[in-house]
Amino acid sequence: MLRTSADKLKDHIHGRLLSRSEGPAWKNVLVHLLSHSGREEGLIVPAVAEPLLVSIVSGSAVIEEREFSGEWQSARADVGDFYLTNSATPYEMRWTSTSAEPLRVMHVYLGLPLIEAAVEEVLSINHDRPCLRDVSAGRDPLINHLLQLILSELTEASEPSEIFVQGIAQALAVHLVRSYADADQPPRRRIGLPAFKLRRVTDLMASGIAEAFSLEVLAGEAGLSPFHFSRVFKQSTGYSPSEYFIRMRMAEARRLLRETDRGIIEIGLDVGYSSPSHFATVFRKTTGITPSEYRNG
Secondary structure (H helix, E strand, C coil), X not given: CEECCCCCCCCECCEEEEXXXXXXXXXXXXXXXXXECCEEEEEEECCCCCCEEEEEEXXXXXXXXXXXXXXXXXXXXXXXXXXXXXXXXXXXXXXXXXXXXCEEEEEEEECHHHHHHHHHHHHCCCCCCCCECCEEEEXXXXXXXXXXHHHHHHHCCCCCCHHHHHHHHHHHHHHHHHHHECCCCCCCCCCXXXXXXXXXXXXXXXXXXXCCCCHHHHHHHHCCCHXXXXXXXXXXXXXXXXXXXXXXXXXXXXHHHHHCCCCHHHHHXXXXXXCHHHHHHHHHHHHCCCHHHHHHC
16 A cells, blocks of 8 residues: 655645555555645546545535536535546536635545446346446445545555455445446446556656657556557547646646746746747636736636
8 A cells, every 4th residue: 555755745636645545455446545725627537437436534615517518516515425426428527625624535446346246236137237326425324434444444554454445345336236326227338448547547647747748658558559548538538648638737737826936937847848838828728818817816
């Protein structure tokens, strides 16, 4: 398991990674604990093969969601609230913190073998995965309890127990199928990248935010041909790999403009633009205003 330290962990786009699951105990379970800034203006929630559970660990925020180019839907999220996402298409989120406490969230992706086993046991269906209802700022005491156990094992156990973690994950999968399967929707087909592959690719993008974009390197990280990788990446995120990389660069530029006093030229260099005019052009195309207007706004 990776634990954070000031000298080893760099800021990740859209959130600072505090801890993540790693090792045999976490088979078929991908967990990330993140600390977010108080304001996020646009984050893509990808459509991956696995369902995603997000738990609010500390802080509170007004969180808005929408399908691409759709109307924003708003809800207040507090500690203990959860989000369940099993959407076949990516969508956007943004938020504003409403608490002095840092906004910390835990992402839990349950692997398809866990969901399929739960479906077979609960619904007596082989291999089909029913569509799980999306939930925004929901309250479920059992989900909250199980996620707290996962959080404790992630952050407090020196050697996470495989039996314990897998038991919790299986209980979560069964509860989700029992309580949130949508019988009116057809089984969901497999689309997009698995969550662990998408995370590996976006981590690689983040670590090379100032480097030149390379489709071949990213496709290699996912173990796919460039053509196949581009197709499934866009299915997951709604953007081509190069477009998503530019969005990550601009998200990091906005963060630096908000949270530091670094010069605009320096920030442009930090996110890979040696030409100040090119940086300003891309920034304005993305946000509608110049970097200086954004900083002074």
